[in-house]
Structures are given as structure tokens and as C-alpha cells.
Amino acid sequence: MSEKTDTATASTDTTTSTKSETAFGGSLSERWEQLRGREGTVVGLTAIFVAVFPWLFARAPVISDFVQGYQSLATLILIWGIFAIGFDLLLGYTGLLSFGHAAFWGGAAYASGIVAKNVSGDPIVMVVSGTLFAVLLAWVLGFLSLRRGGIYFAILTLAFAQMMYFMAASPLAFLTNGENGLTGVEVGSLFGMIHLEADIPAFGGMLLGTWLYAFVGLFFVGAVAVAYRILNSPYGMVFRAIRENEQRAEFVGLNVWRYKLMAFIISGAFAGVAGSLFTIHGSYVPLQSLFWTESGDIVVMTVLGGAGSMFGPVLGVGLYLYVENIVSTIQALTIPFTDIVLIKDFGFYWHLLLGAIFLVVVWVVPDGLWGILSRIREFVSAKLGGDR
Amino acid sequence: MSLLADIVVILLNGLQQGAIYVLLAVGLSIILGTLKFVNFAHGALYLLGTYAGLFVALSVPLSNGKLQEWGFTSFGLDWGFFAALVLVPLVVFVAGLLMERFLARSFYDRPDTDQILVTFGLAIVVQELFRVLFGSNSLPFEQPERILSVGSFAGIPVSGPVALPIVGNFPQWRLWVIGITAVLVLLVYVLVEFTDFGLVVRAGTRDAEMVRLLGIKITRPYIVVFGIGAALAGIAGVVGGPLNVVNPTIGTNILVPAFLTVVIGGVGSIAGAVLGGVIFGLATATLVAFAPAWSQVGLYAIAAIVLLTRPQGLLGDEEVAP
Numbered sequence: 001m002s003e004k005t006d007t008a009t010a011s012t013d014t015t016t017s018t019k020s021e022t023a024f025g026g027s028l029s030e031r032w033e034q035l036r037g038r039e040g041t042v043v044g045l046t047a048i049f050v051a052v053f054p055w056l057f058a059r060a061p062v063i064s065d066f067v068q069g070y071q072s073l074a075t076l077i078l079i080w081g082i083f084a085i086g087f088d089l090l091l092g093y094t095g096l097l098s099f100g101h102a103a104f105w106g107g108a109a110y111a112s113g114i115v116a117k118n119v120s121g122d123p124i125v126m127v128v129s130g131t132l133f134a135v136l137l138a139w140v141l142g143f144l145s146l147r148r149g150g151i152y153f154a155i156l157t158l159a160f161a162q163m164m165y166f167m168a169a170s171p172l173a174f175l176t177n178g179e180n181g182l183t184g185v186e187v188g189s190l191f192g193m194i195h196l197e198a199d200i201p202a203f204g205g206m207l208l209g210t211w212l213y214a215f216v217g218l219f220f221v222g223a224v225a226v227a228y229r230i231l232n233s234p235y236g237m238v239f240r241a242i243r244e245n246e247q248r249a250e251f252v253g254l255n256v257w258r259y260k261l262m263a264f265i266i267s268g269a270f271a272g273v274a275g276s277l278f279t280i281h282g283s284y285v286p287l288q289s290l291f292w293t294e295s296g297d298i299v300v301m302t303v304l305g306g307a308g309s310m311f312g313p314v315l316g317v318g319l320y321l322y323v324e325n326i327v328s329t330i331q332a333l334t335i336p337f338t339d340i341v342l343i344k345d346f347g348f349y350w351h352l353l354l355g356a357i358f359l360v361v362v363w364v365v366p367d368g369l370w371g372i373l374s375r376i377r378e379f380v381s382a383k384l385g386g387d388r
Numbered sequence: 389m390s391l392l393a394d395i396v397v398i399l400l401n402g403l404q405q406g407a408i409y410v411l412l413a414v415g416l417s418i419i420l421g422t423l424k425f426v427n428f429a430h431g432a433l434y435l436l437g438t439y440a441g442l443f444v445a446l447s448v449p450l451s452n453g454k455l456q457e458w459g460f461t462s463f464g465l466d467w468g469f470f471a472a473l474v475l476v477p478l479v480v481f482v483a484g485l486l487m488e489r490f491l492a493r494s495f496y497d498r499p500d501t502d503q504i505l506v507t508f509g510l511a512i513v514v515q516e517l518f519r520v521l522f523g524s525n526s527l528p529f530e531q532p533e534r535i536l537s538v539g540s541f542a543g544i545p546v547s548g549p550v551a552l553p554i555v556g557n558f559p560q561w562r563l564w565v566i567g568i569t570a571v572l573v574l575l576v577y578v579l580v581e582f583t584d585f586g587l588v589v590r591a592g593t594r595d596a597e598m599v600r601l602l603g604i605k606i607t608r609p610y611i612v613v614f615g616i617g618a619a620l621a622g623i624a625g626v627v628g629g630p631l632n633v634v635n636p637t638i639g640t641n642i643l644v645p646a647f648l649t650v651v652i653g654g655v656g657s658i659a660g661a662v663l664g665g666v667i668f669g670l671a672t673a674t675l676v677a678f679a680p681a682w683s684q685v686g687l688y689a690i691a692a693i694v695l696l697t698r699p700q701g702l703l704g705d706e707e708v709a710p
Contacts, residue, residue: 097501144692148699150500151426155647156695162644163688170681292644296508303505352520355512362505363494 029384039228042310046224050078050217054209071209072281073325077318078213078220079277080301084313085227086270087298092307093231094263095243096149099295100157103141103164104268106290108134108275110168113182113285114175121188123196123215127276134272135265142264146257149246158292165290182285190215196280216277223270228310230266239263300358306368315370323350397558398673404562404631406669407569411624412642413649413661414573415617418580421656422593422613425492426500428507430646432514433618435639437480437625439518442529442634445472445626453523463522473568476626477619484618488611511640519636531561531630565627572623576616577658589613593656648691654704663702 035041057069083105090096112130119125145156168176176182189195196212199205208214230236238259241249250256279285288294297320305316333346343349365371416430442448447464450456455463465471491510495503580586588609591599599606632638649668653660668687675683694702 091501095501097504099504144696147696151420151504152651152695152699154500154504155651156692158644159648159688159691159695163685163692166684166688169684171685173681293640296512299505299508300512349516349520352513352516355509355516359506359509359513362502362509366502 029381033381039225039232042228043221043225047221050220051207053078054213055207058209059206067322068326069322071213073321074209075213075216075281076325077321078216079274079281080298080317080321081314082220082223082277083271083274083298084302084305084317085223085310086267086274087302088307088309088313089227089230089239089270090263090267091299091302092309092313093236093243094239094260095246096146096260096263097154097299098145098157098264098267099154099292099299100141100145100159100161101267101271101298102290102292102294103157103161104134104138104271105275105278105294105298106168106285107137107164108272109279109285109289110176110182112276113185113279116185116187116279117182121186122192123187123190123280126187126280127219127273130276130279131269131272134268134275138265138268138272139261142261142268146260146264158295161290161295162292165287165292168290169287176285176287179287181287182279185279185283185285187280187283212281216281219273219277223273224310227270231310235259235262300354304354304358304361304368306370308367309370309374312368312370315373316368319369320354323354327353394677398677399670400558400562400566401676402670402673403566403666404669405672406665406667407565408624408628408631408642408665409645409649409668410573410662410665411569411620411627412646413653413665414576414658415620416646417650417653417656417658417661418576418589418613419617420650422589423492423496423610425496425614426503426507427492427617428504428643429487429510429514430507430617430621431639431641431643432511433480433483433621433639434625434628434642434646435514435518435636436483437476437622438529438629438634438638439522439625440476440479440622441472441626441629442527444475445469446530448527448529450527451523452525453519453521455521456523463527472626473623476622480622480625481615481619483622484615485611487618488614492614493607511643515636515639522636524635526633526635529629529634531559561630565631568623568627572620573658573662576620579616580658585609585612645687648687650701652691652694652701654701656705657701657703660701660703 054071054074056063057067057074058064058071083101087098087101090098108130111133112126115129116126119129141157141160145153145160148156169178173179187196190211194211196215197210199210200208200214204214208217231239238249238254241252241254242256242259242263246256275289278289301316301320302313303316304319305314306312328347328350330347331345333343361368412430412434415433416427419425419427419430443464444467445464447462447466449462450460467475487510491506492503495506580589588599588604588606591604592606592609596606628642645668649664650661651664652667653662653664667690671686671690672683675686698704
């Protein structure tokens with residue numbers, strides 16, 4: 001995984017050099033239009049975002065007081081963000097709605113937890129084993145579920161994931177510790193010297209906080225880079241072709257089935273990385289992580305943020321987890337800067353609120369919040385860019 | 389002798405468990421088969437049925453939730469079970485009509501995925517509404533003692549053990565569930581297969597545009613089909629409520645088995661839904677008796693095997709399946 005981040009930083013460098021070459025000519029907005037689609041720009045901006053996010057969210061003066069974020073939630077948002085990016089490859093780009101991704105998320109969480117308990121607690125070993133397990137599982141389940149499309153695919157994936165859940169709940173309880181979840185996972189230190197829970201010293205600590213966040217952040221940037229590369233390659237174009245018109249893609253001579261299986265496996269791999277990181281983050285695997293509501297959550301997050309866009313799902317994750325963890329603690333909703341209470345026990349309604357927003361989004365703006373944002377952006381840039 | 393008794397008990401328990409699945413699956417199946425609408429909110433209708441049934445039939449104390457905070461200490465009309473069995477299907481029928489008119493209709497022309505997403509969203513909203521109102525705790529839903537208990541008028545006893553040949557004592561309510569289901573499913577079957585209404589619906593399943601061209605308003609049968617499917621889910625909630633716990637998650641929990649029943653039976657086939665429900669019920673009851681750890685896994689394993697070997701479902705028609 002560290003290789004990927006190397007390439008990411010390398011490509012950032014190349015873009016900076018090209019930027020200086022094309023610096024003259026064209027207005028500012030024009031130059032930005034040229035730059036914003038480049039892989040280096042996307043990955044670089046992601047890295048910057050990852051670097052300042054926990055500071056803004058948990059430690060910055062004024063802002064963090066207002067949003068009331070905390071370090072551990074920032075880490076969790078990135079972990080779910082990786083999951084959502086992978087899920088979106090399948091739902092948003094290939095057009096397959098899986099209701100069974102909890103199998104890969106929870107499966108990888110359990111696999112890495114079991115490896116940590118029985119073999120080695122090295123974080124990298126945990127991530128690799130969890131991801132491998134998720135890939136193998138996705139291969140098998142994809143092979144079985146992709147025989148039929150549409151609702152059958154959704155229901156088959158759901159059925160297999162539920163089967164995993166009930167397997168973990170009792171027949172395999174000797175491995176998974178059943179209803180109680182996998183407790184006592186001891187995460188070792190990275191490269192044998194860095195304790196993930198510890199704060200990063202000096203300036204890095206102020207920005208990033210813990211080593212765990214930095215570790216997760218690297219994977220997040222890597223995930224963005226990989227997903228971006230896949231989606232903008234000819235391979236990713238085929239995914240989109242299948243979403244638009246499967247039959248036509250078949251007629252062109254593409255082996256649609258193989259591409260769908262590959263999309264499913266790739267998506268499972270992302271879920272696997274995220275699931276393993278989730279175990280490292282919490283040192284615990286709840287049985288709930290295999291339940292189908294978890295699959296439902298990732299569907300809600302992805303669609304809420306905007307399926308079919310690179311960062312929409314991450315926005316959805318941020319919103320969902322923010323509402324789940326912080327809005328849910330709000331005692332009373334007041335009109336800002338006054339004491340007039342609008343809704344008592346506001347936090348109590350958090351899930352209802354999310355459900356209602358999700359319903360409206362699906363109904364009215366199927367491309368999600370990111371769709372709204374990009375329409376605003378296009379509007380503004382059209383105003384700025386004049387009559388081009 | 390006792391082995392035979394065991395087998396009969398497993399059969400009866402299985403049929404009862406299957407009956408709930410059948411009621412839900414028949415509704416889902418006719419909606420999916422005729423309207424081509426994927427209803428992930430069917431569990432929410434079951435949830436509504438259970439709570440409405442509890443409300444009409446009994447009166448239970450509330451321990452948490454907003455209703456209790458607002459000063460309601462108990463919940464329910466205490467009109468008896470027969471009233472619930474009559475009123476609840478009507479209520480849920482109307483809920484189904486409203487759902488068809490205001491939600492489903494605008495999604496007929498959108499992809500399956502959107503239908504799944506919007507109904508899933510509705511299911512979350514309904515579940516959370518109930519959680520807000522009644523709290524997350526389980527409410528007690530006692531089995532009714534008499535089918536009629538309005539005032540001093542007492543009817544046939546329905547709960548408690550009943551002596552059966554071979555088996556000995558068996559909970560009577562479970563038999564009632566099987567009986568009620570059998571009658572209702574038969575009614576729906578007759579309605580779809582042998583009436584003019586059913587003819588229009590079946591014709592619409594084959595070719596809705598042609599039916600329209602023949603001058604038949606297909607929207608009206610459609611909305612009624614949706615309502616009937618909803619009412620069946622409501623009844624499933626009423627009769628199934630006393631056998632399970634009553635809390636806001638029952639809707640989403642029962643949705644998955646119900647959907648699997650539909651797809652293994654074959655979409656659009658009432659007989660298929662019955663067969664699927666009976667297979668699931670019997671399999672679950674058998675596993676509960678012999679290998680309790682595997683009781684839940686079995687259902688999903690059966691579903692996977694059936695769908696992989698016969699994708700259109702056991703009694704499904706490849707042509708009609710979406």
C-alpha cells in the first residue's frame with residue numbers, strides 16, 4: 001500500500017511542474033478547469049484534506065468548537081470513506097446495487113481480528129489478511145450473485161450476507177465469539193516501533209493527531225488514487241458502459257459478466273481494507289458489523305452523498321457519521337445565538353432525520369448532495385467564465 | 389409414538405412459522421409480479437399492522453418513547469382481537485393505497501434500483517417514527533384468549549393449549565394462524581384467478597399497454613392490488629405479533645425472509661409464495677428441533693441453492709419474472 005502513496009506523491013510532483021509550464025495564458029478559472037480533472041490534483045487535494053481535516057474537525061479554534069468534532073470520529077469517517085468509495089465503484093459506476101456489502105466489511109473485520117488474536121497483531125498483516133479474505137469472499141459471492149441482475153442481485157447479495165451473519169452468530173461462535181462480538185483484539189505496533197494509539201510528536205501531532213489517523217489517512221489517499229485511476233482508465237469506462245446499457249456493451253463484444261465480477265471484487269477489496277482498519281481502530285469487532293443494516297447504512301451514505309461521483313460518497317459518510325455521533329447528542333435545537341428552543345430532545349430524532357433526508361434525496365435529487373454541489377459549481381463557473 | 393408426535397409438532401410449528409412468511413410473500417409477490425414494483429417497505433406495513441393490532445386488541449402500558457413523555461401512560465382501545473382482525477387490514481389497506489398513489493406511482497418508470505432505495509428509505513422513516521413514539525423497548529402483545537371479547541359478549545377461546553390426536557396439547561393460537569392464513573390466501577387466489585378483476589390484473593401483468601389500449605383503466609386495479617398486498621402484510625402483523633416480540637425493528641427483520649420466500653417461490657406466483665413459505669417454515673422448525681445453532685443459516689442456504697439452480701423460482705414463470 002505504501003507503494004501506491006509513493007506514486008501518488010510522485011504524480012503530485014509532476015503536476016506541479018506542468019502547472020508552472022502552463023502558468024501563462026488563460027484566466028485563473030480557465031487554468032483551474034484544466035487542472036482540476038488531473039489525477040495529481042485530485043490526489044494532492046485529497047492529501048491536503050486528509051492532513052488538515054482532523055485539525056479543523058477536532059482542534060482548530062472556533063470551527064471545532066462549533067462542529068464539536070473529535071479525533072476518533074475523524075478516523076472513523078476516513079475508514080467508512082474508503083468503504084463508500086469502493087461501494088460507489090459498484091453502485092454508482094457499474095450500476096449494481098448490492099445489499100450485502102456488510103459481508104465484506106464485517107468479514108474482513110473478523111478475519112483481521114482473528115489473525116490478530118491467533119497469528120500476529122501487526123497492523124499491516126491485519127489489513128492484508130482482512131483484505132485478502134474480503135477479495136476471496138467477493139470472488140465467490142460475486143460469482144454466485146451476478147448470475148442475475150436487478151432486484152435478484154440485490155436480494156442474493158442480501159441473502160448471502162445474512163447467511164454470514166447467522167454463521168458468525170452461532171455455528172462459528174468458537175471463532176467469532178458469537179453474540180458478544182470479537183473482544184480482546186490486541187493491535188501491535190507498526191514496524192515494531194510505532195504505537196498507533198500514540199500522538200504524533202510536534203507539528204504533525206497538531207495537524208494529524210494520532211499515528212492511527214496517519215495510518216488510516218495513507219490508506220484513504222491510496223484508495224482515492226486507485227479508484228481515480230481505475231475510473232479514468234479504459235477499464236473503468238467499460239464499467240460505465242455497462243451501467244448505461246448492459247446489452248449494448250455485450251454487443252460491442254465486451255465480456256460484461258467478467259467486468260461485473262471484477263467490479264464486485266474491487267469493491268469488495270475496498271470494503272475489506274476499510275473493515276480491517278475498523279478492527280484496528282476499535283480493537284473490537286461487533287457482530288452487528290455483519291448484519292444487513294450495515295449494508296443498508298453504506299447504501300444510505302453513498303446515495304445521500306451522491307452515487308456516481310468520486311467524493312460524493314465520502315461527503316455522505318461524513319454527514320451520516322456526523323449526525324449519528326454528534327447531532328444525536330444535541331439536547332435541544334435552538335435558534336442560533338438565542339435561547340429559543342425549536343425542538344426539544346433534537347438528538348433523539350437523528351435516525352429519523354437521516355431517513356427522511358435520504359428519502360427526499362432519492363426522490364428528488366438522485367445524484368445526491370454532491371450533485372447539488374456540482375450544479376452550483378457549474379453555475380458559478382459559467383458566471384465567472386463568461387460566454388465560453 | 390413419541391417420534392411421530394415430534395414430527396407432527398415440527399410440522400405444525402413449521403406451518404405456523406411459514407404462514408407468516410406466506411402472508412407477507414403473497415402480498416409482495418402480487419405487487420412485484422403485476423406492478424413490477426420492488427417494495428422494501430413491505431416490512432414497514434407489517435410493523436404498522438402489528439402496532440395497529442396491538443392498539444385495537446389490547447391496552448398495554450407504555451414505558452418509554454415520546455408518547456409516554458407526552459402523558460400517555462397506556463396505549464390501546466382494548467376492543468378485542470376480532471375487532472383488530474377486521475379493522476387493521478382496513479387501516480393497512482388504506483396505508484397501501486396512499487403509498488401506491490403518492491410514492492410507488494411516481495417510481496413505476498424508474499429503475500429497480502431507485503424503487504429499492506426509495507422504499508428502503510421509507511422503511512427506515514417508518515421504523516424510526518415508531519421508535520420515537522413507542523421507544524425501542526419491546527411491548528407485550530399477549531395472545532388473545534377469546535376471539536370476541538367486546539363487553540360481556542364472549543366468543544370462542546383461541547389461546548391456551550388444545551388437545552390434538554397424536555400430539556397431545558398444542559398451543560391453539562398457532563392453529564388459528566395457520567387457518568386464517570389458509571382462508572385469506574385462498575380468497576386472494578380466487579380473486580386473482582377467477583374474477584374479472586383478476587383477469588384485468590393478469591392481463592396487465594402480461595402487457596399493460598395493450599390493456600390500456602383496450603380501454604381499461606389499469607391504474608385502478610393496480611392501486612387495489614397494492615392495497616390488498618398491504619392488507620395481507622397488516623394481517624400478518626396482527627396474527628404474528630403475539631408470537632414474536634413487538635418492537636420497531638420487527639419490520640426490517642422480517643423483510644429479508646419474506647423477500648426470499650417470494651424469490652424462491654417465483655415472482656408473481658401465489659402458489660409459489662405458499663410453497664416457499666411452507667418450505668422455509670418447515671426447514672426452520674426442523675433445524676430448531678435438531679440443530680438450533682444452524683436454524684437461521686438454513687433458510688439462507690436454501691434460498692441460495694434454489695436461486696442458483698432455478699433462478700426464476702420453484703414455480704416461477706421465466707417470462708413474467710422481471
